[in-house]
Amino acid sequence: MTEQSLYQEQVKALAHAAHGAGRLSGPDGHAVQDNPLCGDRVDIDIKMASDGTIAALGHDIRGCLLCQASASGLAAAAPGLRPQQITEARQAIERMLHAVDATSDSLDGMPAFAAFTAFLPVHRSKSRHACILLPFLATEKALEMATGTNSTKEDATC
Amino acid sequence: MSLELAALRRQFPIFANHPGGKPLHYLDNAAMAQVPRAVIDAMAAHDSTSRANVHRGLHPLAERADGAYDAARAKVARFLNAADPSEIVFTAGCTASINLVAQATGATLSPGDEVVVSRLEHHSNLIPWLMMAKARGCHLRYLPVTDDGRLDESRFGDVIGPRCRFVAVTHASNVTGAVSPVRKLAEAAHAVGAAILVDGAQAIAHGSVDVQKLGVDFYCFSGHKMFGPTGIGVLWGRRNLLALLTPPVTGGGMVGQVTDDDVTFLDLPYRFEAGTPPVTQAVGLAAALTWLGDIDRPAFSAEERRLTDRLLDGLSATAGVAIVGPKDLERRLPVVSFAVRRLHPHDICQILGERGVAVRGGMLCAQPLMTSLGLAAGVVRTSLALYNDDGDVDAFLIGLTEAIKVLT
Numbered sequence: 001m002t003e004q005s006l007y008q009e010q011v012k013a014l015a016h017a018a019h020g021a022g023r024l025s026g027p028d029g030h031a032v033q034d035n036p037l038c039g040d041r042v043d044i045d046i047k048m049a050s051d052g053t054i055a056a057l058g059h060d061i062r063g064c065l066l067c068q069a070s071a072s073g074l075a076a077a078a079p080g081l082r083p084q085q086i087t088e089a090r091q092a093i094e095r096m097l098h099a100v101d102a103t104s105d106s107l108d109g110m111p112a113f114a115a116f117t118a119f120l121p122v123h124r125s126k127s128r129h130a131c132i133l134l135p136f137l138a139t140e141k142a143l144e145m146a147t148g149t150n151s152t153k154e155d156a157t158c
Numbered sequence: 159m160s161l162e163l164a165a166l167r168r169q170f171p172i173f174a175n176h177p178g179g180k181p182l183h184y185l186d187n188a189a190m191a192q193v194p195r196a197v198i199d200a201m202a203a204h205d206s207t208s209r210a211n212v213h214r215g216l217h218p219l220a221e222r223a224d225g226a227y228d229a230a231r232a233k234v235a236r237f238l239n240a241a242d243p244s245e246i247v248f249t250a251g252c253t254a255s256i257n258l259v260a261q262a263t264g265a266t267l268s269p270g271d272e273v274v275v276s277r278l279e280h281h282s283n284l285i286p287w288l289m290m291a292k293a294r295g296c297h298l299r300y301l302p303v304t305d306d307g308r309l310d311e312s313r314f315g316d317v318i319g320p321r322c323r324f325v326a327v328t329h330a331s332n333v334t335g336a337v338s339p340v341r342k343l344a345e346a347a348h349a350v351g352a353a354i355l356v357d358g359a360q361a362i363a364h365g366s367v368d369v370q371k372l373g374v375d376f377y378c379f380s381g382h383k384m385f386g387p388t389g390i391g392v393l394w395g396r397r398n399l400l401a402l403l404t405p406p407v408t409g410g411g412m413v414g415q416v417t418d419d420d421v422t423f424l425d426l427p428y429r430f431e432a433g434t435p436p437v438t439q440a441v442g443l444a445a446a447l448t449w450l451g452d453i454d455r456p457a458f459s460a461e462e463r464r465l466t467d468r469l470l471d472g473l474s475a476t477a478g479v480a481i482v483g484p485k486d487l488e489r490r491l492p493v494v495s496f497a498v499r500r501l502h503p504h505d506i507c508q509i510l511g512e513r514g515v516a517v518r519g520g521m522l523c524a525q526p527l528m529t530s531l532g533l534a535a536g537v538v539r540t541s542l543a544l545y546n547d548d549g550d551v552d553a554f555l556i557g558l559t560e561a562i563k564v565l566t
Contacts, residue, residue, distance in 0.1 A: 005564070006508060007505070007509070007564050007565060012565075039520055039521040039525065039528075039535075039536060040535075062534055062535065063502065063535075064502035064503075064504040064505050064535075065501075065502060065505045065565060066505070125508065128504075128508065131504070
């Protein structure tokens with residue numbers, strides 16, 4: 001495989017590490033996100049710390065290796081972050097995936113999400129962008145529930 | 159590759175164009191077949207010399223368009239051995255054809271009536287009936303499948319009961335490739351006074367269909383799966399049954415008299431073709447049928463079966479692969495699906511795609527079937543057409559082995 005493979009060793013390692021795999025008991029927020037293209041489904045649980053940061057993120061993934069890797073990387077990065085930082089990370093990853101010149105510069109200054117630069121080759125496969133973004137979208141909805149900004153999170157579609 | 163197959167393949171411009179910069183091994187024919195030059199040229203010629211709306215205008219161009227459109231309908235009628243061209247309704251696709259029948263039939267059903275579908279159905283032949291049943295208070299019943307992905311014939315009598323008013327089944331599964339025993343189903347439906355619709359989306363590209371011999375009441379298919387254009391489908395229905403249905407879609411081109419308070423509809427088939435119909439696409443579909451009639455279809459179909467056998471053998475010999483559907487050539491299409499242990503179908507499709515091998519993966523618009531088979535992530539599907547060759551099968555099997563290596 002070339003360096004431009006979607007399935008780089010870092011991505012596979014992230015998926016196999018399965019950080020955060022499994023549901024949390026008594027979560028403060030929970031959301032489900034479906035990918036209508038492939039039928040994949042992401043279940044996210046969130047527990048919040050008393051200081052307003054994320055204490056833990058758990059997930060149950062029915063999805064491809066890219067989706068599993070993304071959820072794993074997100075679960076590893078999330079503890080200690082504020083909800084807004086998840087949104088900012090998702091936006092930075094979107095910019096990376098959509099960038100014409102295939103650069104991961106948008107993730108500069110986000111050390112918690114440095115591992116996501118391994119997803120850079122996915123930029124050329126538009127149909128797979130949602131695989132990476134799905135865990136983030138579900139997490140943002142779970143965070144809305146956890147922080148009381150929204151109360152209807154089930155079965156959202158990306 | 160035989161000279162005949164090589165010559166046939168050259169009629170499809172897509173293979174010479176090397177989309178993606180490498181040879182194309184197109185094994186996604188169950189989703190959409192490629193079009194031969196003859197079809198492309200026929201549509202371009204129509205739009206260059208005869209483009210006009212149909213059954214409206216009096217000028218010479220309109221008359222040429224009328225003639226082309228009517229000739230296309232007659233061509234389809236002959237292809238299906240329909241009793242009369244008026245039994246052929248042009249639609250936007252197989253999905254639109256099924257929706258038309260489901261909505262029109264639904265208006266005739268009562269709460270408590272039963273509609274029977276099968277577990278093999280594509281969403282196109284499931285959701286229209288599901289929605290209709292919910293709206294009308296009818297019960298939707300499912301014909302079960304066997305472990306090898308066929309309809310379980312031993313259960314026909316249990317499921318198609320005295321309350322059944324309509325049966326809607328696929329002619330062949332887009333997932334398992336299994337061909338349904340349509341005549342038996344028609345007999346079972348008619349025995350309880352029910353009508354039967356057959357979804358021919360997959361079967362139509364792989365052999366002749368004689369709707370009268372099948373003994374069914376409605377038959378549907380799309381152009382794009384049989385070497386024709388997108389945006390056109392066909393609904394065939396027995397004239398006496400079509401005549402009982404009220405058009406669910408109304409508008410121009412399908413009415414006799416319109417007053418402030420009432421409307422009368424044209425005779426068949428026009429009452430079911432509201433609005434501007436897919437004229438150019440009908441011309442393209444007719445060209446596809448002509449093209450199919452001009453080739454040695456039995457010989458190419460035999461080649462499809464030989465390649466299907468190679469696919470089944472190759473998959474059976476690949477570690478971790480489980481074929482989903484019949485494992486032999488008996489009553490099956492050249493549509494072969496499989497799952498790979500611990501790997502997601504989309505990851506496999508992605509890697510194959512990067513090698514020029516086009517296959518489909520996922521739920522294949524058949525979620526209830528996938529659920530019943532315990533396939534949460536779906537399957538990878540290979541589907542052959544008569545232009546495929548050994549090189550395509552070789553590229554797929556080699557690519558699959560490489561994909562498994564990359565992903566594990």
